Amino acid sequence: MQFERIPRVTRLLDPRKDYAETRIESEIRMDPLTGFSGRIAHFATGPWPTIDLEALNQASLTRGCPFCPEMLTQVTPKFPEEISPEGRFHQGEAIVFPNLSPYDAHSAVTVVTEAHLVPADKFTAKQWEDALAVSIEYFRAVRHYENHIGYGLIGANYMPMAGASLLHPHLQIYATDRPGNWLKSQIQASQRYYDEHGKIFWHDLINAEKSLQERYLASTGSVEWIVPFVPLSFIGDVEAIFPNRYTILDLKPEDIADFTHGLLHILRFMKDTNIYSFNLAFYPGQSHEDLTWVHARISFRGMINPVLHSPDVSVIRQLLDEPFTTIYPEEMTKNLKPYFRA
Numbered sequence: 460m461q462f463e464r465i466p467r468v469t470r471l472l473d474p475r476k477d478y479a480e481t482r483i484e485s486e487i488r489m490d491p492l493t494g495f496s497g498r499i500a501h502f503a504t505g506p507w508p509t510i511d512l513e514a515l516n517q518a519s520l521t522r523g524c525p526f527c528p529e530m531l532t533q534v535t536p537k538f539p540e541e542i543s544p545e546g547r548f549h550q551g552e553a554i555v556f557p558n559l560s561p562y563d564a565h566s567a568v569t570v571v572t573e574a575h576l577v578p579a580d581k582f583t584a585k586q587w588e589d590a591l592a593v594s595i596e597y598f599r600a601v602r603h604y605e606n607h608i609g610y611g612l613i614g615a616n617y618m619p620m621a622g623a624s625l626l627h628p629h630l631q632i633y634a635t636d637r638p639g640n641w642l643k644s645q646i647q648a649s650q651r652y653y654d655e656h657g658k659i660f661w662h663d664l665i666n667a668e669k670s671l672q673e674r675y676l677a678s679t680g681s682v683e684w685i686v687p688f689v690p691l692s693f694i695g696d697v698e699a700i701f702p703n704r705y706t707i708l709d710l711k712p713e714d715i716a717d718f719t720h721g722l723l724h725i726l727r728f729m730k731d732t733n734i735y736s737f738n739l740a741f742y743p744g745q746s747h748e749d750l751t752w753v754h755a756r757i758s759f760r761g762m763i764n765p766v767l768h769s770p771d772v773s774v775i776r777q778l779l780d781e782p783f784t785t786i787y788p789e790e791m792t793k794n795l796k797p798y799f800r801a
Contacts, residue, residue, distance in 0.1 A: 460667040462688050463489040486787075490689040492660055493648045497689035498775070498783040507733035508765045515619075516576040519626040526570045526627035535559075535568075542600050551589030555597045558631070565601045565608070566633040569594045575627050579617075579737075580730035582628075587719040588712075594632045595715075598707055601634045609636035611707030613741040620736035620760040620771070630739075642742050649750045661700055661752040674792045677799035679724075680717030684799065686792045687756070690784040693771045694734060694759035695791040697725055701753040707743040710753060718755065724798040725757055732794075736760040 465487040473481035486499040525534045536557045537546030548555035552573045558566040571590040572582070591613070598611040614631045616623040638646065652660040668675040668685045676684040676697070683700045690696040699718055704710055729735065738758040744751040763769040775781055 460663050461491055488689045491664065493644050496781055498781060499787055500783050501785055501787065507761055509733055510735045512576060512578060516626065520575065524575055524625060524627050526625060526629055527575050528573050531570065541604050548593050548597050550593035552586055553590040553593045555593050563633045563635040567597055569630040569632055571628040571630065577628050578730065579726040579735060582723065582726060584719045584723060587722060588715050590630060591715045592712065594630060595707060595710060597632060598634055602708065608634035610638040610745050611743055615739040618736035620762060621738045645742065646744060646749045646751050653750045659750060659752065665700060673789050676792060676796055679721040681714055682717040682721055684721050686788045686795065688788060689782065690788060691782045692758040692760060693763065693784050694761050695784055695786050695788065697757045697795065699755045704753040705744045705747040705749065705751065707741065707753065728795055728798045734759050734761060
């Protein structure tokens with residue numbers, strides 16, 4: 460397991476120090492699986508400003524919300540009978556229905572809660588467990604109809620900075636034979652790793668991170684939590700790994716419960732640090748032959764400059780396709796670990 464760091468040092472005459480020569484360190488890191496590079500540019504960020512959620516809530520309701528209970532059954536579509544005889548899937552507060560702007564042939568939305576606004580630390584375990592379980596129920600229905608689902612992808616854009624077009628908590632889910640560039644690269648690299656070493660990469664990654672104790676957070680039951688060596692967000696990421704689970708349909712209720720337990724720790728951390736937005740994605744294989752254990756990444760989102768409402772995706776990410784972060788993963792681990800001990 461290689462955790463390759465390429466240090467960089469910039470020499471400049473610093474006006475903040477009467478133009479004395481100053482050295483500023485940065486770092487390039489190589490992802491241990493794919494070999495893709497990412498950068499750590501440790502410039503000043505935070506503290507993150509407090510967001511007026513109630514003002515955001517009121518602004519979001521000016522045109523009504525199609526995911527709120529009083530509108531949902533009137534304006535959202537239904538599945539064909541062969542997918543769902545009832546037209547939609549229900550569990551607890553969660554509801555799954557077809558996406559009117561589909562990403563693929565089988566594309567749906569899971570509304571997580573009845574409430575329109577749910578601050579990060581106010582979610583319950585049951586809300587997330589029901590939303591994920593009923594999403595998997597949808598994938599099972601697709602498999603029954605199609606005899607396969609390909610890759611069962613689950614993603615979330617929570618709050619506007621994560622790309623949410625609606626404030627109401629929801630998931631985007633779709634079954635597809637095209638896993639997307641990032642997951643495809645991980646699967647291909649996982650297969651190469653197995654060919655070279657005769658081992659599952661994810662097994663070795665967990666063991667290496669546990670041994671180093673630099674980015675390993677904790678286990679919550681069956682789920683292992685780490686901070687990735689190369690983050691994708693400029694604030695940082697957290698990764699959950701489901702050992703010996705290869706497809707989205709392999710996830711058992713206890714796996715979902717264990718994942719939700721860890722997710723609630725992360726949401727409390729977000730509340731305490733004024734990080735109010737995140738993306739969530741599950742990365743499954745389509746069979747054990749992909750040699751990829753299901754894993755999920757929570758990617759914190761914010762504004763580079765809150766005064767100017769500057770988004771956190773700039774040219775280096777958008778056009779050069781290289782992530783950068785301003786917080787060292789090892790520092791993020793130190794900040795997050797106490798929440799997993801609570």
